[in-house]
Amino acid sequence: MMPQENTGVATVLVTAATGKTGHRVADRLTALGHEVRRGSRGGTVPFDWADRATWEPALRGADAAYVNYYPDLAAPGAPEDMRALGRLAAGAGVRRLVLLSGRGEPQAVVAEDALRECGLEVRxxxxxxxxxxxxxxxxxxxxxxxxxxxxxxxxxEPFVDADDLADVLVAVLTDERPGSSVHEVTGPRSLTFAQAAEEIAAVTGGPVVYTGVTAGAYAGLLTDFGLPAPEARWLAELFAELLDGHNSATADGVREVLGRDPRDFADFAKEAFGTRP
Incomplete structure (x- = not known):
């Protein structure tokens, strides 16, 4: 399933279009000739997850939408938001929703199921x-x-390259075959955070040392950086839950969708850090 030129889906809403995946998806869709609505809180297409009044105008007339929920599909209130978004999308004429979800997150699956209640294609x-x-x-x-x-x-953790992820998202957004689906994407090998730090340091030539902390201590650090305490605690606990080993195995989603292997972490490190002083 490779990304398709604009022969089917013509207009796509990209939510969180200034984020890590959003801008990559939007740029790729634009290059393929699709009409892209770049939804964001401060952009020309207003879309704010905290303001439902912005959702329907952004969805109206779109053929498909890339749904990237903030802060995470496992967050409290996400199922209700997904249910509401699905109803609005169906009423606005959208036929396909592609949802970025978390791997190994039971609460994210609850939110996925809530979105599927709309009856549209949900991938x-x-x-x-x-x-x-x-x-x-x-x-x-x-x-x-x-x-x-x-x-x-x-x-x-089998770290996935965001460019691989964006390629997968665009492929499932533009695939002309009908139907809903689930795809699980990872990188080609698993590394500990200490090993990832070592691979980055090998490129930069300077020290990058991994320090493991408890979820409580990390929540304190997030609070010190200005995150509200309840959100900091929830986020730190989510990280600790996800990084307990149950997600350590790799998955074949990139190859299944794109027909090629995912990019290795070492290649990411060379590209991201190789040109830095």
């Missing part, structure tokens, strides 16, 4: 931890400073 892509979290996300500042602090212990 869920369940992704592992992004490799780009080390270079573009919340961990990037720590990596740049030489210390990676996270509540992962010695658990291995």
């Amino acid at each position: 869920a892509v369940r992704a592992s931890f992004f490799a780009q979290n080390f270079s573009e996300g919340a961990l990037a500042d720590g990596v740049a400073a030489g210390e990676l602090v996270f509540p992962a212990g010695a658990t291995a």
